[in-house]
Amino acid sequence: MPIPFIQTLDRYDIIVIGSGLGGLTAANRLAYCGHKVLLLEHHHRLGGLATWFRRKGHIFDISLHGFPYGMVKTCKKYWNNAIMQSIVQLKNIVFDNPQFSLKTSFDKKDFTHILESQFGVSPDVINRFFKTVSGMNFYDDQAMTTMELFNEFFPGRSDIHRFLMEPITYANGSTLDDPAITYGIVFSNFMNRGVFTFEGGTDKLITMMSDELEKNGVTICTKTKVDRIIVEKGKVRGVEARGKTISSRAVVSNSGITNTIYNLTDKRAFSDEFLEKAAEVRVNNSSCQVYMGIRDGEKINDVGDLLFTSTAAEFDSAELLDRETKSKTFSIYYPRTRPGLNRYTIVASMNSRYEDWAELGEEQYENEKQSLISRSLKDLNRYLPGVAEKIDWMEAATPRTFNRYTLHTQGTSFGTKFEGLDVSRSIFKEISGLFHVGSVGIIMSGWLGAINYGVIVSNDVDSHLRS
């Protein structure tokens, strides 16, 4: 249970700023290792983007659409068995666009079969493609882009590019122009066994994680925005929040990397060389979502768990980001994915640019949100005819919403582009005791990426404190 801020002590071993999956994991691991950890979160609940909200008896998940099988091992090893046991596969993934319509279990076996039987690719090319992407790792040459990778194996086949790329663009915001490894690593993670979800919803997961934090002795304060990271003589001394200074030997910031450098830390504490590198970091795009709740007692047909839909002629990274994009993913939550409530909810997700929404006046903003809802409903109606009659709640979120709740620069959903990884990984070399964890470099984003990064950073912090 979070404690009132007034009850916090004056000193901890480690202060973690932010309770996204990266921050939660780092806090938990460090407390498990015996350190005294304080976790400060600006929002009233834990989870960061791994969050949910309730309306009219519905619970809407924000970012629980799918993650790779790697979550099973990661949760077992770094959280607990109970969390691991709630991870289940989503078996019906649907693609529907002017180039093809198909259903898949989204794993290597099925993709191989589809690429061969439906797209006419030879087994040799398919095998070489899978071998190439599964062999990619962090330290590879970043010169090749995803577009170049696709053109090497499937030249001129925009239908195949779409099949391989569209889900990954939704999963981590990457585009055809990003380094191929940002595609290859995430795609291979999914191809391992398919797409998985957390049965029972995000609220259940975060409650289980909070219980684990409490068991390991993490002190938690919500509704507490950290205003400043205190640095003296090149070393972290603690943080300032709500007018109080709290000391610590290490600070782990789960705030965005850009926020951490420009808004939380005195820039003079960094070297010119580091600041030059940081200035190059581009934040990733944001999202729009439309949440639709089916009236209690009503049912909808099973049309798949995750629907990648588009009426755009071809896949185009820019089209996916357009305010009026014709492409969206529908996540359908049936009572089987959220046992207990016996309700159906649907979330439409679109990638989106902050600048397209930031400057709108209030009236235009509301009108644009209504148009977004109408377009999503119209698209959903293609799969669930007459669904509007069954819906009793609809609401939209935009990049402004994500910015407000997480404080992320431009409401970014997936942290930064690739160059952010190096900056995040080297911040502790600049300021002794200051660490960053959270979505960076495309690879470290997403539920699995953020949790795994939390483990990596907790090891760095533990070594630092023991050295």
Ligand SMILES: Cc1cc2nc3c(=O)[nH]c(=O)nc-3n(C[C@H](O)[C@H](O)[C@H](O)COP(=O)(O)OP(=O)(O)OC[C@H]3O[C@@H](n4cnc5c(N)ncnc54)[C@H](O)[C@@H]3O)c2cc1C
């Ligand atoms: C619409 C959407 C859909 C997504 N879908 C998926 C999906 O299907 N699968 C998947 O794997 N991933 C998905 N993601 C991405 C995934 O949710 C994120 O990559 C991951 O949850 C981010 O974790 P994080 O550790 O980077 O922290 P974040 O979740 O970004 O949390 C950072 C936390 O820090 C807090 N904070 C910031 N500044 C301060 C401060 N100064 N003081 C105190 N607290 C502060 C914020 O309030 C927030 O709680 C999606 C994201 C979005 C937006």
